[in-house]
Amino acid sequence: MRAIELRQFSPGSTDGLAMAERPQPPAQPGPGEVLVRVKACSLNFRDWLMLQGLYNPKQKLPLIPVSDGAGEVVAVGDGVAAFRPGDRVLGHFFPAWLAGEPSVETFAVSMGGPFDGWLCEARSFPANALSKIPDHLSYEEAAALPCAALTAWSAIVSLGNVRPGDRVLVQGTGGVALFALQFAKLCGAEVIVTSSSDDKLARAAKLGADHGINYRTDPDWGRTARAMTGGAGLDHIVELGGAETLNQSIRAIRPGGMISMIGVLSGPKNALHIPLVVMQQIRLQGVTVGPKAALDAMLRAMAQAQMHPVIDSRFDFTETGVRDAFAHMGRGAAFGKIVVGM
Incomplete structure (x- = not known):
C-alpha cells in the first residue's frame, strides 16, 4: 500500500x-x-x-x-x-x-x-x-x-464547563480556535475572537463571534477585551498563542476565571505575571485533547x-x-x- x-x-x-x-x-x-x-x-x-x-x-x-x-x-x-x-x-x-x-x-x-x-x-x-x-x-x-475538535470540546465543555451567558475569548482562527468558537456558541456564550486579519474576523463573525479584536493593530488587546465586559473580565479564555499572549490573557480574565492552555504558537517560554495569577485566583488549565x-x-x-x-x-x-x-x-x-x- x-x-x-x-x-x-x-x-x-x-x-x-x-x-x-x-x-x-x-x-x-x-x-x-x-x-x-x-x-x-x-x-x-x-x-x-x-x-x-x-x-x-x-x-x-x-x-x-x-x-x-x-x-x-x-x-x-x-x-x-x-x-x-x-x-x-x-x-x-x-x-x-x-x-x-x-x-x-x-x-x-x-x-x-x-x-x-x-x-x-x-x-x-x-x-x-x-x-x-x-x-x-x-x-x-x-x-x-479527532485532535482539534476534541481539544476545543475539552476546553469549553469537559473542563471549562462554559454556561449560557458566559463570556469567552478565543485566540486565532485555526482549527482548535474555530471549534472553540462553535462549541462556546453552542453553550450559549458570548464570544470574542482575536486575529491579525480583519478579513478573518469578519469570517469568524459569520460563524457567530460576537466581537473581534485585531491584535496587530491593538497589541494591548487584553485591556480592550476586558473593557468589552464592562471591566468585569472574561470568564474563560482559550489560550493558543503561548509566550507572547499569556500575559494579555491574564489581564483580560476575571478573578476566578479560567485560562485553557492549549497552544504555544508564539513560543514555549514566558515571564509570567505570577502575582496577578495568585491575587486574582486565576485557574490555568492545561488541555491535551x-x-x-x-x-x-x-x-x-x-x-x-x-x-x-x-x-x-x-x-x-x-x-x-x-x-x-x-x-x-x-x-x-x-x-x-x-x-x-x-
Whole structure:
C-alpha cells in the first residue's frame, strides 16, 4: 500500500516527506481490531512541528505522520461487535485513554508519533480507538475532528464547563480556535475572537463571534477585551498563542476565571505575571485533547446540532499534494482545517 513517510526532520521545509510502499495490512484483522480503508486525513500544528523536529526530536523515523483520519471499515476481528464492514469511522488521538483522568500510560500511546498515523491507504486499529461518523458529516469533515475538535470540546465543555451567558475569548482562527468558537456558541456564550486579519474576523463573525479584536493593530488587546465586559473580565479564555499572549490573557480574565492552555504558537517560554495569577485566583488549565468518552459525547452533540467543521483547504494524497498541505500549515494562514483526501 502507499503511505507517506517522514524520513528525516526538515526544519523550514517539507523535504523530509516522501511517498513509500508499505506492506498491505492483513485482510483479516486480529482479535479486537478493525481494518480501515483510509478516506481522508487532516493536519494539526503538531504534525508540522513533528516534521520540523521540534515536537519530539527523539522520534524514531521513518514515521507515517498525521494523527487525525477517517475511513471505511473493511473487516473486523474476533470479538468486535461495535463495527461491521461498510461503517464510516474516525480515529481517537489517544487510543489507550478511554475515560477519566489521563495517566503516563494513556499519554504514551498517540497517533502520528510515537506510533504511525493515518497518512496511508489502510491500517488496522483497536476497535476501542474508533468512533462512528455522524451521518451528516463527510469523511473529510470527520477527519478534521479527532485532535482539534476534541481539544476545543475539552476546553469549553469537559473542563471549562462554559454556561449560557458566559463570556469567552478565543485566540486565532485555526482549527482548535474555530471549534472553540462553535462549541462556546453552542453553550450559549458570548464570544470574542482575536486575529491579525480583519478579513478573518469578519469570517469568524459569520460563524457567530460576537466581537473581534485585531491584535496587530491593538497589541494591548487584553485591556480592550476586558473593557468589552464592562471591566468585569472574561470568564474563560482559550489560550493558543503561548509566550507572547499569556500575559494579555491574564489581564483580560476575571478573578476566578479560567485560562485553557492549549497552544504555544508564539513560543514555549514566558515571564509570567505570577502575582496577578495568585491575587486574582486565576485557574490555568492545561488541555491535551481528551478521552474517548469525551470524543463520543462531542460527536453526539455535533449530530444533534448538525454542526459542521470549517475546512480551509483540501489537498490530494500524492507526495506533492501532501507536501503542499504541510507547507500551507507551516505558513499559518489557514482559516479552519487542512484536509488530505485519499
